[in-house]
Amino acid sequence: MTLIGVGNLYTADDILAAYQTGFADFVALGKTVMLNPDLVALINEGRETEIETSFDWQKVEKYRYTPAMLEGTKQGLDFYPPSKNAL
Secondary structure, three states, X not given: OOOEEEOOOOOHHHHHHHHHOOOOOEEEOOHHHHHOXXXXXXXXXOOHHHOOOOEOHHHHHXXXXXXXXXXXXXXXXXXXXXXXXXX
16 A cells, blocks of 8 residues: 655655655655645755745746636635745
8 A cells, every 4th residue: 555645745855854754665745746846856856945834826927827826826725835925
């Protein structure tokens, strides 16, 4: 049986710590990848400090969100990463 770890893993340290618990065979990243489409490159290049942990309306073009995703973020729906500033 394979176990997947999921849930609010925003930083490289969070991701690694979740995996290293030994409870999950791998971890799934949803919100983190939504905020950081270049997450793997950021980690591989040692640029972990650049990982976004909340949605910033000043950087809306970076995230590659669809209009529906932007609307959900604006409404504060829990499915989307938290927004650090209002529109």
